[in-house]
Amino acid sequence: MRGFYDTLFAHPPTRAVFREGERPLREKTLRDWYLRTVAGPFNGQYFAWQALVGLVHVRRGVTNAMMASMWNWLTEQVAQRAHEALPPEEARAWKGPGGGSPSP
Numbered sequence: 001m002r003g004f005y006d007t008l009f010a011h012p013p014t015r016a017v018f019r020e021g022e023r024p025l026r027e028k029t030l031r032d033w034y035l036r037t038v039a040g041p042f043n044g045q046y047f048a049w050q051a052l053v054g055l056v057h058v059r060r061g062v063t064n065a066m067m068a069s070m071w072n073w074l075t076e077q078v079a080q081r082a083h084e085a086l087p088p089e090e091a092r093a094w095k096g097p098g099g100g101s102p103s104p
């Protein structure tokens, strides 16, 4: 959560989206989103919520490029941490998502 918002707060155009004092609340909603996303279930309620999550970002002026960049940041973090958690021989054998190597 810290890395996600450190990235957004370090870049003036994404920093400008946030209101004063909002960060703790945003870290909580992102954590809740992540836990539900990895735990499931992927049902109608989940996807209706994702439609709402999309709309709240549009309303706050978050661009598709900002969303796509942070989505990429998130999946790279998950891949890297999953890779680090593997036993050494499995880590060596793993080619990473899509067959490439994860970032060193």
Ligand code: HEM
Pocket (backbone or CB within 6 Å): 008, 014, 015, 017, 018, 026, 029, 030, 033, 052, 053, 056, 057, 060, 062, 066, 067, 070, 071, 074
């Ligand atoms: C992988 C990308 C992202 C995910 C998964 C994500 C997830 C979420 C979630 C779950 C919420 C709460 C929605 C609700 O009310 O239920 C939220 C709100 C918010 N997010 Fe994100 N977010 C992402 C990217 C971004 C980016 C790139 C920005 C800013 C540059 C951003 C700024 C905000 C703001 C300002 C809100 C509060 C919206 C409001 O209630 O007015 N998010 N986000």
